[in-house]
Amino acid sequence: MAYSEKVIDHYQNPRNIGTLDKESKTVGTGLVGAPECGDVMRLQIEVDDATGIIKDAKFKTFGCGSAIASSSLATEWLKGKSVEAAMEIDNMEIVEELALPPVKIHCSVLAEDAIKMAINDYRVKQGLEPIEATKKHY
Amino acid sequence: MKFPIYLDNNSTTPMDPRVLDAMLPFFNDKFGNAASRNHSFGWSAEEAVDYAREQVARLVGCTSKEIIFTSGATEANNLAIKGVYEMYNSRGNHIITVSTEHKATLDACKKVEKMGGEVTYLSPNEDGRINMTDLEAAITDKTILITIMYGNNEIGVLQDMRAISALAKKNGILFHTDATQAVGKIPVDVQADGIDLMSFTAHKMYGPKGVGALYVRRKNPRVKVTSQMDGGGHERGMRSGTLNVPGIVGFGKACEICQNEMADEASRLSAMRNRLETELLTIEEAYVNGNREFRLPHVANISFKFVEGEGLMMGTKDIAVSSGSACTSASLEPSYVLKSLGLDDELAHSSLRFGLGRFTTEDEIDYAINHVKEAVHKLREMSPLWEMFKDGIDLKTIEWAEH
Numbered sequence: 204m205a206y207s208e209k210v211i212d213h214y215q216n217p218r219n220i221g222t223l224d225k226e227s228k229t230v231g232t233g234l235v236g237a238p239e240c241g242d243v244m245r246l247q248i249e250v251d252d253a254t255g256i257i258k259d260a261k262f263k264t265f266g267c268g269s270a271i272a273s274s275s276l277a278t279e280w281l282k283g284k285s286v287e288a289a290m291e292i293d294n295m296e297i298v299e300e301l302a303l304p305p306v307k308i309h310c311s312v313l314a315e316d317a318i319k320m321a322i323n324d325y326r327v328k329q330g331l332e333p334i335e336a337t338k339k340h341y
Numbered sequence: 342m343k344f345p346i347y348l349d350n351n352s353t354t355p356m357d358p359r360v361l362d363a364m365l366p367f368f369n370d371k372f373g374n375a376a377s378r379n380h381s382f383g384w385s386a387e388e389a390v391d392y393a394r395e396q397v398a399r400l401v402g403c404t405s406k407e408i409i410f411t412s413g414a415t416e417a418n419n420l421a422i423k424g425v426y427e428m429y430n431s432r433g434n435h436i437i438t439v440s441t442e443h444k445a446t447l448d449a450c451k452k453v454e455k456m457g458g459e460v461t462y463l464s465p466n467e468d469g470r471i472n473m474t475d476l477e478a479a480i481t482d483k484t485i486l487i488t489i490m491y492g493n494n495e496i497g498v499l500q501d502m503r504a505i506s507a508l509a510k511k512n513g514i515l516f517h518t519d520a521t522q523a524v525g526k527i528p529v530d531v532q533a534d535g536i537d538l539m540s541f542t543a544h545k546m547y548g549p550k551g552v553g554a555l556y557v558r559r560k561n562p563r564v565k566v567t568s569q570m571d572g573g574g575h576e577r578g579m580r581s582g583t584l585n586v587p588g589i590v591g592f593g594k595a596c597e598i599c600q601n602e603m604a605d606e607a608s609r610l611s612a613m614r615n616r617l618e619t620e621l622l623t624i625e626e627a628y629v630n631g632n633r634e635f636r637l638p639h640v641a642n643i644s645f646k647f648v649e650g651e652g653l654m655m656g657t658k659d660i661a662v663s664s665g666s667a668c669t670s671a672s673l674e675p676s677y678v679l680k681s682l683g684l685d686d687e688l689a690h691s692s693l694r695f696g697l698g699r700f701t702t703e704d705e706i707d708y709a710i711n712h713v714k715e716a717v718h719k720l721r722e723m724s725p726l727w728e729m730f731k732d733g734i735d736l737k738t739i740e741w742a743e744h
């Protein structure tokens with residue numbers, strides 16, 4: 204199966220690989236997937252307390268090129284967004300941007316799940332209620 | 342060096358130019374049907390097929406009458422398994438095989454089950470070899486066939502043909518082997534190995550695709566299979582259909598070349614394979630899958646823990662290898678062969694299969710070693726599992742949000 208140019212670009216030049224301090228109150232961490240499924244994605248956001256804007260985002264991913272590209276793209280999109288706006292990121296936007304084929308849609312689903320999990324981790328740390336996902340993937 | 346470097350010779354081999362040369366006339370002037378008995382076009386085609394049949398038979402130590410040409414090993418496996426079942430099920434309906442067989446064998450066995458047969462699927466040891474006591478215990482008075490492959494396509498592990506055939510013979514059971522990966526690579530002799538039926542194919546030994554053979558023993562015992570393809574009664578009635586003359590000629594030539602060059606080739610390839618393997622095992626948390634002693638000379642299957650196989654292949658795009666990961670399939674299931682060995686999921690998802698071949702060079706191996714090392718390093722830098730491992734976290738203690 205051929206990968207799209209954008210997937211190859213993210214794979215070769217991944218944006219924002221790394222680790223944020225998961226103990227920090229301004230950092231939210233989402234870890235999704237499982238080794239036996241061949242995909243594990245960890246996405247972290249750091250939120251500016253005063254503005255509620257995501258000022259940094261990092262990822263690490265175990266998975267195929269599409270999984271790596273989906274998470275790399277997600278970190279790119281998260282930076283500079285408000286937490287509320289980040290919550291609106293839909294997996295199908297990732298599918299479209301990266302031209303993922305149907306068998307790779309689950310990679311984008313993982314990325315969306317990781318974003319929501321990271322945001323909720325941050326919210327809980329801030330003493331807020333986690334937001335229920337409005338969309339069920341499975 | 343030409344890129345990408347081809348290290349996937351277990352899936353198919355390039356044609357040897359000498360094979361192509363032998364085939365070409367049979368696409369042009371010598372286009373006759375080998376079954377045409379009335380004119381020279383047919384005669385020369387038949388003569389060429391007879392000669393090729395001799396070349397094929399010689400490589401595996403049988404007579405030419407015992408070679409049934411097919412479209413490949415998949416068809417040969419189907420003919421052997423379903424054909425034996427249909428021919429002999431009045432004597433019993435039980436077949437024994439192994440969970441690490443090729444799908445062509447496993448699915449033919451599944452079909453036999455639908456036809457009313459019973460099949461035992463043995464699990465191999467973690468090194469990929471079967472336990473002879475398991476095999477012996479699986480035999481019942483209804484067992485008519487044992488089908489166990491010679492060398493495994495994913496891990497290259499060789500089964501003990503002689504021990505298996507001796508056990509089969511002692512119990513009056515036919516023994517079929519899928520020797521697709523072994524014939525032409527290591528000495529295979531149906532007499533010495535005690536094989537009753539054997540599948541193999543041209544395109545794994547530098548011959549053309551679309552032609553293979555089933556060896557069917559004619560003496561001690563005389564074996565028959567019910568044809569799965571009916572028609573003009575070609576191939577002693579066991580496989581109808583106009584013979585693929587150019588393909589068969591190429592298959593014969595490929596066998597002849599293998600017979601002459603196999604010994605040197607095997608020692609050259611195993612030396613290169615061992616060098617590749619030794620170098621790649623210097624990578625932390627890298628493991629060879631399968632028995633390393635009883636193994637085809639040109640195969641290495643290595644897991645690089647904490648990197649995913651398909652992602653790794655994308656990082657090693659200059660080399661054509663195969664991965665045990667099945668991320669491209671909807672199932673997300675990793676290789677059933679590696680799972681059968683009892684590999685952890687993260688190891689099964691992290692494997693690459695290297696298949697060296699006749700045209701593999703030392704320079705290519707050097708390149709592959711460096712290329713894989715770099716890619717593994719790069720992917721581990723972005724692997725959360727690697728980070729957890731380095732932090733001393735046991736991955737088994739984590740509650741994964743499975744999807």
